[in-house]
Amino acid sequence: LTHVLAANDVIRIGSALFAATGAPADQARLVAEELATSSLMGHDSHGVIRIPEYVELVERGTIIPGAAPRIERTSGGTALVDCAWNFGAVGAHFAMDVAIELARGNQISCVVTRRCNHVGRVGAYVQKAAGRDMVAIAACNSPLHGHFVPPWGGIEGRLGTNPIAYAAPTGGEPILADLSTSVAPEGKIRVYKNQGKAVPDGWIVDAQGHPSTDPTAFYGPPRGALLPLGGPAGHKGYALGLLAEILCGPLAGLATADSAAFGNGLCFLVFDPQAFGPIQQFKSLVDATVLYMKSSGRSGGDREVLVPGELEFRTRQQRLREGIPVDDPTWEAIQQCARRLDVDLVALESG
């Protein structure tokens, strides 16, 4: 059974629930908009499904609504931002706003975070920068309990799926990439598990390090591992995941193996293309690069050459028209949250 919600209804419902947990109205809305956008763009694992999860994290004291993110230290084009354990999206948007502002003054900036909760779709923040005519790169790490990915040559998880995202402005929608440095994000294995299906070859190993297609061999216990991006060239995925870890962990003064850590670490890099030439020239050159990619012969009859983000922007258009599918357990959990928090869902749905 699937419930279909209009994006605006998701935003209204999420805003009301987060506000009922104690979040200021603007921050409640920002988090709800972020989750609605993730669902609109097809990233369901970072979308509506997180509304009840975030409510529970507030109830458990993990998320502190209204806590004020602040710049802990800044010099030159850099800043270390304390996200104060507010919603991850509140901290991450604050950090990206700082990075964009620093890039206006220094043409290049680097912002790293501490005490940041789950940030959701990392692409959201670089997408924001591209909307301000900036190029941005983001790296994200996870703490010990999310270390699903072994080093190359190893079998025990030592790194998160550590996504790297980037965005660049064009004449139209930005180029927008958001990729885990493992062969797949952990959420995709969870989907196979929930559906009782085998995962593709080459994704996971069991706790003994043997190749497996059984998602329960990954989740254990004992837990298996999710392989780094690259297959036979997995040393490259490992190197990229380790780069994200260095930028989000040690650079921010945080230990990789800290067993008490939770939430996400972020490193944002923002480039002002106007440092090197007029912004219109940059956008025209990127547009030409996109056309050049698309001029390649195709590998299959109906297989299209896309640039990163293109599929997500199409899904957004479709779901703005047709609504966002919400599975039954998620809709049930949202209704339970509403009852606990005394929020009237019926009054919020436009119907």
Added chain:
Amino acid sequence: LTHVLAANDVIRIGSALFAATGAPADQARLVAEELATSSLMGHDSHGVIRIPEYVELVERGTIIPGAAPRIERTSGGTALVDCAWNFGAVGAHFAMDVAIELARGNQISCVVTRRCNHVGRVGAYVQKAAGRDMVAIAACNSPLHGHFVPPWGGIEGRLGTNPIAYAAPTGGEPILADLSTSVAPEGKIRVYKNQGKAVPDGWIVDAQGHPSTDPTAFYGPPRGALLPLGGPAGHKGYALGLLAEILCGPLAGLATADSAAFGNGLCFLVFDPQAFGPIQQFKSLVDATVLYMKSSGRSGGDREVLVPGELEFRTRQQRLREGIPVDDPTWEAIQQCARRLDVDLVALESG
């Protein structure tokens, strides 16, 4: 037949030959040292083999010895460097020196290049930054004739093998990664071709886009293509290669599909860890991260967990003791260069 040269002999021979083409002594030595270091670290495709190639590029007017690299424009933490078509290593070292200096003032810097010849091993430049207690990331692109890599879903080359390199200082040797965003660098296919061997599955397609293991199907004509990193997740390798292209092409004001372009484009990012905390704290945290990686169980009896660069530093130690193997065609080409340039090789070899 293999000739074995001591690293110092490679430097003496290379310096003498490059100086004989008109390079100032310090620049001739810098280029020769760079090639010797690449060979020492096991990157033979970017090492001694390039000495006769570079001599020929000077003779053809592609490399302009002694031409002065300069900062074309600079603002905040950024600079656009004109490498003036000197040897690529001269331009790239100049650009990295600018980036390190900018990072001292701004804690984060970004330098892009124009008019830069073949830069060799991209890892060399980030390694230099790590030696100055900086973290550095480099991206590198290639012009049209080096577009071996198709976009995801395509079959015709539209991107170079666009390496991404990074280095971070530790208590010992730096972490040093240098990876093409294709499944393998083009030079490795050349080695298979020269040996008359099949390349591994999943590396190349022929001109019709069909999977192949025949290196001659890759080189053509008609030319095939070298697949992006990631196998079934090749959209990720494509996204990373496209990122390198955006940073080295459009950001520097250069068109991706310019058929007259040659040489390499570079984008250097340099981070001063002291922006966020004491340098010793950063190095200790990275050392702890390395130990944590190595604490993973191993995937095979004698398969070791390494960090990026570790194998290269071991090879360097070995080749400093045992010398650098130089194949017969390369040694013959070096002797021909020496005769043309009236350089006495015998006097240069320590024997």
